[in-house]
Amino acid sequence: xxxxxxxxxxxxxxxxxxxxxxxxxxxxxxxxxxxxxxxxxxxxxxxxxxxxxxxxxxxxxxxxxxxxxxxxxxxxxxxxxxxxxxxxxxxxxxxxxxxxxxxxxxxxxxxxxxxxxxxxxxxxxxxxxxxxxxxxxxxxxxxxxxxxxxxxxxxxxxxxxxxxxxxxxxxxxxxxxxxxxxxxxxxxxxxxxxxxxxxxxxxxxxxxxxxxxxxxxxxxxxxxxxxxxxxxxxxxxxxxxxxxxxxxxxxxxxxxxxxxxxxxxxxxxxxxxxxxxxxxxxxxxxxxxxxxxxxxxxxxxxxxxxxxxxxxxxxxxxxxxxxxxxxxxxxxxxxxxxxxxxxxxxxxxxxxxxxxxxxxxxxxxxxxxxxxxxxxxxxxxxxxxxxxxxxxxxxxxxxxxxxxxxxxxxxxxxxxxxxxxxxxxxxxxxxxxxxxxxxxxxxxxxxxxxxxxxxxxxxxxxxxxxxxxxxxxxxxxxxxxxxxxxxxxxxxxxxxxxxxxxxxxxxxxxxxxxxxxxxxxxxxxxxxxxxxxxxxxxxxxxxxxxxxxxxxxxxxxxxxxxxxxxxxxxxxxxxxx
Amino acid sequence: xxxxxxxxxxxxxxxxxxxxxxxxxxxxxxxxxxxxxxxxxxxxxxxxxxxxxxxxxxxxxxxxxxxxxxxxxxxxxxxxxxxxxxxx
Numbered sequence: 001x002x003x004x005x006x007x008x009x010x011x012x013x014x015x016x017x018x019x020x021x022x023x024x025x026x027x028x029x030x031x032x033x034x035x036x037x038x039x040x041x042x043x044x045x046x047x048x049x050x051x052x053x054x055x056x057x058x059x060x061x062x063x064x065x066x067x068x069x070x071x072x073x074x075x076x077x078x079x080x081x082x083x084x085x086x087x088x089x090x091x092x093x094x095x096x097x098x099x100x101x102x103x104x105x106x107x108x109x110x111x112x113x114x115x116x117x118x119x120x121x122x123x124x125x126x127x128x129x130x131x132x133x134x135x136x137x138x139x140x141x142x143x144x145x146x147x148x149x150x151x152x153x154x155x156x157x158x159x160x161x162x163x164x165x166x167x168x169x170x171x172x173x174x175x176x177x178x179x180x181x182x183x184x185x186x187x188x189x190x191x192x193x194x195x196x197x198x199x200x201x202x203x204x205x206x207x208x209x210x211x212x213x214x215x216x217x218x219x220x221x222x223x224x225x226x227x228x229x230x231x232x233x234x235x236x237x238x239x240x241x242x243x244x245x246x247x248x249x250x251x252x253x254x255x256x257x258x259x260x261x262x263x264x265x266x267x268x269x270x271x272x273x274x275x276x277x278x279x280x281x282x283x284x285x286x287x288x289x290x291x292x293x294x295x296x297x298x299x300x301x302x303x304x305x306x307x308x309x310x311x312x313x314x315x316x317x318x319x320x321x322x323x324x325x326x327x328x329x330x331x332x333x334x335x336x337x338x339x340x341x342x343x344x345x346x347x348x349x350x351x352x353x354x355x356x357x358x359x360x361x362x363x364x365x366x367x368x369x370x371x372x373x374x375x376x377x378x379x380x381x382x383x384x385x386x387x388x389x390x391x392x393x394x395x396x397x398x399x400x401x402x403x404x405x406x407x408x409x410x411x412x413x414x415x416x417x418x419x420x421x422x423x424x425x426x427x428x429x430x431x432x433x434x435x436x437x438x439x440x441x442x443x444x445x446x447x448x449x450x451x452x453x454x455x456x457x458x459x460x461x462x463x464x465x466x467x468x469x470x471x472x473x474x475x476x477x478x479x480x481x482x483x484x485x486x487x488x489x490x491x492x493x494x495x496x497x498x499x500x501x502x503x504x505x506x507x508x509x510x511x512x513x514x515x516x517x518x519x520x521x522x523x524x525x526x527x528x529x530x531x532x533x534x535x536x537x538x539x540x541x542x543x544x545x546x547x548x549x550x551x552x553x554x555x556x557x558x559x560x561x562x563x564x565x566x567x568x569x570x571x572x573x574x575x576x577x
Numbered sequence: 578x579x580x581x582x583x584x585x586x587x588x589x590x591x592x593x594x595x596x597x598x599x600x601x602x603x604x605x606x607x608x609x610x611x612x613x614x615x616x617x618x619x620x621x622x623x624x625x626x627x628x629x630x631x632x633x634x635x636x637x638x639x640x641x642x643x644x645x646x647x648x649x650x651x652x653x654x655x656x657x658x659x660x661x662x663x664x665x
């Protein structure tokens with residue numbers, strides 16, 4: 001069966017099914033008004049005991065639990081003592097004469113339903129938290145009812161080796177308190193990428209497949225399970241051939257992970273000696289740690305939007321300068337390409353107050369705003385120019401669609417330099433100035449732009465959506481979004497060729513740069529700089545180091561002769577190393 | 578009574594972390610706190626009600642503080658919504 005793989009890996013193990021029995025209503029009504037205060041008191045005591053229990057889990061787990069889990073538990077303390085929940089319970093006790101346990105079960109049931117139906121994926125996942133505190137408080141309520149019975153604390157779950165846990169869903173308490181040392185996989189019927197089990201599985205590096213559907217609950221204890229979270233698959237009692245096949249896959253995956261980790265110090269070089277530059281896309285200084293850890297040779301794209309978001313006014317020149325300077329210093333002599341502000345479209349700033357537009361992606365955004373609001377642009381350019389004195393910094397303008405915009409942007413840059421000279425500031429006079437190629441018109445006139453820009457960086461995401469007239473945020477048409485469309489590939493090819501002819505470097509910073517299927521094709525087109533999210537770097541390096549430019553050119557020649565993306569994708573899958 | 582509008586600056590809106598911090602903050606004062614979003618007004622003591630609002634980044638809400646220590650309470654709210662929340 002198929003679900004959503006949330007923590008990559010392959011596990012082969014034995015099923016352990018965890019079933020929960022739903023709490024049953026008693027239907028017993030209170031016969032006497034005088035019972036009301038007693039019922040309310042029972043509720044308060046049960047809440048108190050539940051809170052104490054959660055505090056105990058936090059205290060014991062302070063050192064070993066991930067910070068996300070502690071946060072969840074702290075939220076649960078607040079939820080347990082929530083005055084609104086208590087009001088609702090008390091109201092049912094008083095007006096409907098329900099006993100406290102029935103009243104509480106109903107309140108939790110209703111609340112869980114409200115949250116489950118919330119559209120926000122994060123909020124609907126909080127239904128699990130409410131169910132969780134509900135179960136915990138209920139347990140204390142029912143213990144109180146049977147005071148004579150020995151306090152029956154259920155045994156903490158203990159698992160045999162190679163256990164794969166199967167459940168409807170895991171509550172936060174399950175995932176946090178469970179001893180997962182023997183657990184090698186999770187599969188759930190419900191759940192999404194933001195479920196607790198997804199968080200814990202990723203943090204502990206245990207493969208998990210969530211949202212498998214009702215079929216999952218047919219699994220019995222002791223069933224042999226293959227969990228392939230790379231493909232979101234759960235296989236039950238597989239035959240010997242499948243089992244053998246997956247043992248090999250598992251081994252290959254483990255070897256690949258090890259080998260890729262060992263690539264950090266190895267240069268990206270094709271088997272025929274062509275050296276390729278692998279850079280990273282980052283948003284803030286702390287991202288650099290991971291870049292260098294994964295063997296990145298610098299920053300191919302610094303998105304400056306993060307600096308402008310999550311605040312109530314524009315950052316000053318000094319604030320921006322400090323931010324860029326930190327990245328420049330931490331990068332040493334490695335390149336840092338800073339893209340000037342790219343807001344508008346899907347990225348809005350509350351304090352900027354841009355009115356909603358009918359076609360935001362075709363509207364007032366990026367360089368268009370900067371050229372219109374010159375004071376904002378100059379502030380950013382001055383900060384970048386000053387920071388450039390501390391490292392190997394380059395400037396890149398987004399959304400350039402014609403020669404005029406490039407020239408205007410460069411004029412503003414000249415003004416920024418003049419202002420800095422007048423202020424007697426230190427700055428990098430000869431900073432390199434490049435442009436993003438992400439509008440089809442720019443890709444078509446790449447020959448002219450190459451004569452006035454110091455470098456190109458191809459933004460395939462926007463280039464693809466503009467070329468194909470497909471809004472990639474629109475669910476209804478997003479399947480039409482296809483970077484392997486021959487029209488898109490011709491534009492990409494043209495940009496790379498024109499860059500090479502005019503002796504300016506061409507990089508790619510869009511998603512296609514990190515797509516292993518595209519690596520050979522792009523090398524064959526002549527691309528020598530790839531910029532991507534840091535975790536992808538070892539994977540792309542591995543492909544480069546096992547292939548030659550000769551082969552890549554041949555792949556490129558064949559692909560450029562194919563007139564539809566289906567053939568192109570099939571062919572690229574065949575020639576994959 | 579002190580009323581002031583704020584834009585939600587936390588990238589994920591008022592999720593579990595900001596909500597927990599906010600409730601803990603209000604408990605330090607004797608004043609009563611209300612939060613208004615659109616036509617909905619809730620008391621700022623219930624995690625359930627705060628989460629149910631699902632206030633997102635960039636949305637505007639009003640905070641109403643009333644009580645003997647409303648001045649320092651409103652100052653703490655100001656600090657929370659303009660500074661603290663950015664890191665939550």
